[in-house]
Amino acid sequence: MLHYSFCKPGHLIEALQVLSEYGGRARIAAGCSNLLPDLKARHLQDCLLVDISELEGLRGIQAEGDWATVGSLTTIAELAVSPLLREGAPLLWQACQSFGDPLVRNRATLGGNLGHASPAADTAPPLLAMEASVATESLSGGRREFPIAELFAGPGRTNLRPGELILSLRFPLFQGKHEAFVKFGLRDAMAISLASAALSLRLHDGLMQDVRLAYGSLAATPFRATRTEECLTGMPFNEETLSLASAQAQGEVRPITDVRASSSYRRQLAGALLRQAARAALS
Amino acid sequence: MEIQSDVKVKIRVNGTAVSATVQAGDSLLDFLRNQARATDVKCGCNQGDCGTCTVIYDGKAVKSCLVLAAQADGKEVRSLRGLMEDPLMQSLQNAFVECGAVQCGFCTPGMLVASWSLLQENSNPTRGEMRQGISGNLCRCTGYKKIIDAISLAAAQHVVTDGTANLADLADRLDGQAQAKANYLLLGGG
Ligand SMILES: Cc1cc2nc3c(=O)[nH]c(=O)nc-3n(C[C@H](O)[C@H](O)[C@H](O)COP(=O)(O)OP(=O)(O)OC[C@H]3O[C@@H](n4cnc5c(N)ncnc54)[C@H](O)[C@@H]3O)c2cc1C
Ligand code: FES
Ligand code: FES
Numbered sequence: 514m515l516h517y518s519f520c521k522p523g524h525l526i527e528a529l530q531v532l533s534e535y536g537g538r539a540r541i542a543a544g545c546s547n548l549l550p551d552l553k554a555r556h557l558q559d560c561l562l563v564d565i566s567e568l569e570g571l572r573g574i575q576a577e578g579d580w581a582t583v584g585s586l587t588t589i590a591e592l593a594v595s596p597l598l599r600e601g602a603p604l605l606w607q608a609c610q611s612f613g614d615p616l617v618r619n620r621a622t623l624g625g626n627l628g629h630a631s632p633a634a635d636t637a638p639p640l641l642a643m644e645a646s647v648a649t650e651s652l653s654g655g656r657r658e659f660p661i662a663e664l665f666a667g668p669g670r671t672n673l674r675p676g677e678l679i680l681s682l683r684f685p686l687f688q689g690k691h692e693a694f695v696k697f698g699l700r701d702a703m704a705i706s707l708a709s710a711a712l713s714l715r716l717h718d719g720l721m722q723d724v725r726l727a728y729g730s731l732a733a734t735p736f737r738a739t740r741t742e743e744c745l746t747g748m749p750f751n752e753e754t755l756s757l758a759s760a761q762a763q764g765e766v767r768p769i770t771d772v773r774a775s776s777s778y779r780r781q782l783a784g785a786l787l788r789q790a791a792r793a794a795l796s
Numbered sequence: 797m798e799i800q801s802d803v804k805v806k807i808r809v810n811g812t813a814v815s816a817t818v819q820a821g822d823s824l825l826d827f828l829r830n831q832a833r834a835t836d837v838k839c840g841c842n843q844g845d846c847g848t849c850t851v852i853y854d855g856k857a858v859k860s861c862l863v864l865a866a867q868a869d870g871k872e873v874r875s876l877r878g879l880m881e882d883p884l885m886q887s888l889q890n891a892f893v894e895c896g897a898v899q900c901g902f903c904t905p906g907m908l909v910a911s912w913s914l915l916q917e918n919s920n921p922t923r924g925e926m927r928q929g930i931s932g933n934l935c936r937c938t939g940y941k942k943i944i945d946a947i948s949l950a951a952a953q954h955v956v957t958d959g960t961a962n963l964a965d966l967a968d969r970l971d972g973q974a975q976a977k978a979n980y981l982l983l984g985g986g
Binding site for chain 1: 797798799800801803819820821823842843844847850856857858859861862863864866867869910913914928929931932933
């Protein structure tokens with residue numbers, strides 16, 4: 514039976530109460546750019562839509578020293594025009610430039626992008642590469658903060674506990690690293706990425722250090738390719754290193770075949786995107 | 797806090813407050829077409845892909861099929877019809893006609909609202925910025941070039957009315973047909 518109901522809590526505690534009371538039947542509604550297509554396609558049945566879009570205190574970008582805290586209701590459009598992110602967190606900023614289209618960016622929130630847990634979520638590879646942490650709250654469990662790598666459980670599934678809401682994301686700014694986000698889709702705008710990669714590293718005496726590499730759409734969840742990171746660490750930036758690391762990356766990813774591309778094609782993309790990201794980061 | 801399946805909302809549509817009862821799962825697009833009778837807002841895909849349902853919601857251009865109607869309670873919505881008195885929108889409409897940027901016309905209301913929003917934020921965009929600005933709006937007929945021409949023309953005319961025009965710069969911006977039209981219009985023909 515399709516049966517939807519709606520409520521709009523006036524403050525955070527009220528939201529947490531209703532989420533806790535309704536458990537798995539409650540669905541957080543933020544920008545609704547994932548939720549409404551899911552409702553219309555009848556992927557969601559019998560649920561209570563909990564509108565959090567106007568809750569106080571969950572929106573905006575705050576800098577404290579060299580750390581940024583971004584509220585979960587901050588839109589991709591707001592991130593995309595932030596001078597602070599442009600300078601201080603270029604990976605995330607770049608991902609927001611190519612996210613969807615301007616109309617979608619005005620609705621899509623950071624919390625919704627992560628809460629939807631698509632393997633293709635564009636903000637995930639940058640946040641993984643920056644080793645961001647997620648702050649959440651639920652009525653029974655209170656507040657907690659954990660590394661973003663622990664958020665994703667599978668396609669469309671998170672490790673959030675029942676009734677738990679993402680409050681904000683926290684990550685370091687101005688790391689002074691070489692970094693690049695690259696995304697490959699079937700169309701420039703508005704396309705779900707076939708594969709994406711976020712890469713950051715330092716060069717010490719010509720050798721790569723502090724390498725972070727995260728992929729989107731190349732496994733059941735966005736993930737960090739730690740073995741490929743190791744393969745790059747301590748190596749000079751040259752064709753030989755890139756060939757070795759690309760081969761490693763192609764073995765490390767676990768892509769699926771779907772309507773957009775086959776798994777073997779996506780495997781190839783892992784290597785190609787790594788090369789592209791490395792060149793862009795070091796150019 | 798009430799939990800409702802039928803939600804009473806009051807939404808300002810093109811300056812008029814519309815009160816209605818919507819279902820919890822209805823989109824703003826459902827409300828606009830079926831209850832507010834704003835049928836200039838088109839439904840192409842109902843899933844966020846095509847942009848025919850573009851409106852100005854709470855000051856920002858959005859796809860109305862991606863907003864819950866219940867969420868929009870108390871908000872202000874403007875569709876193409878509500879922008880028709882606006883000089884910039886009038887320039888855009890004229891330019892779309894001049895440049896042949898309308899064929900079947902189904903994408904046009906959404907395309908005009910998205911273009912208007914782009915020029916509101918950036919009165920002098922490059923052609924690349926224009927393509928970005930309408931990248932959420934699909935057109936199956938024109939191939940986009942004439943639409944970009946039309947936006948360029950409207951932007952140029954607008955800069956001229958602002959009195960900040962540099963005709964040589966503007967001519968560089970415009971392409972092909974739009975350039976010919978602009979010369980005609982700007983140099984006194986129209
Ligand atoms: C045309 C189009 C293009 C798109 N392009 C892209 C793209 O390029 N890249 C990309 O990554 N995505 C893209 N998307 C998907 C979507 O826009 C994003 O995932 C967006 O960030 C979702 O945010 P939202 O606020 O709209 O989420 P909603 O639809 O409101 O919610 C999404 C999910 O997250 C949950 N949720 C929301 N907020 C929270 C929270 N604070 N805590 C816990 N759970 C929460 C909801 O319950 C729901 O399950 C696109 C969508 C469309 C329609
Ligand atoms: S009907 Fe809204 S984007 Fe197609
Ligand atoms: S004119 Fe037909 S879809 Fe654009």
